[in-house]
Amino acid sequence: MFDLKDLYQEVIVDHNRSPRNFGKMESPDRTLEGFNPLCGDRLTLYLKMEGEQIDDISFDGSGCAISVASASMMTDAMKGKTAKEAEEIFNNFHELVTTDGSNVDSDKLGKLAALAGVREYPTRVKCATLCWHTLHSALEGEQTAISTE
Numbered sequence: 001m002f003d004l005k006d007l008y009q010e011v012i013v014d015h016n017r018s019p020r021n022f023g024k025m026e027s028p029d030r031t032l033e034g035f036n037p038l039c040g041d042r043l044t045l046y047l048k049m050e051g052e053q054i055d056d057i058s059f060d061g062s063g064c065a066i067s068v069a070s071a072s073m074m075t076d077a078m079k080g081k082t083a084k085e086a087e088e089i090f091n092n093f094h095e096l097v098t099t100d101g102s103n104v105d106s107d108k109l110g111k112l113a114a115l116a117g118v119r120e121y122p123t124r125v126k127c128a129t130l131c132w133h134t135l136h137s138a139l140e141g142e143q144t145a146i147s148t149e
């Protein structure tokens with residue numbers, strides 16, 4: 001029987017141990033820092049854009065296992081997406097982790113759906129969404145660091 005909780009734990013451990021797209025980018029088009037003042041964790045997101053499309057994306061910083069795993073999965077999923085597609089995925093992801101998921105378009109989420117388990121731990125939702133809020137603001141052209149509070 002497929003167990004969402006097991007998958008969730010597995011994905012967090014894997015992406016935290018070897019985060020994808022981790023590291024500072026040489027000459028990014030956009031750089032934005034996201035900060036969670038409740039714990040002091042911060043990450044920086046680097047974007048290379050090709051018009052409206054995310055050509056390359058990476059992150060660095062220090063954070064808890066959930067924030068690192070979420071940023072790792074998000075950056076993997078965002079390469080090649082347009083800003084509009086990224087926004088749709090962001091909305092679905094937010095719905096996934098903050099509601100019972102009944103309105104989620106799981107086709108749009110792909111592997112990100114494994115993070116649904118975070119909804120069992122409401123205090124960790126901000127950990128999982130820190131990178132997403134940062135991306136959202138970076139795509140909007142925001143240049144000042146964003147905070148979860």
Ligand code: FES
Pocket residue numbers: 036039040041063064065066067126127130
């Ligand atoms: Fe700081 Fe998770 S505890 S982002």
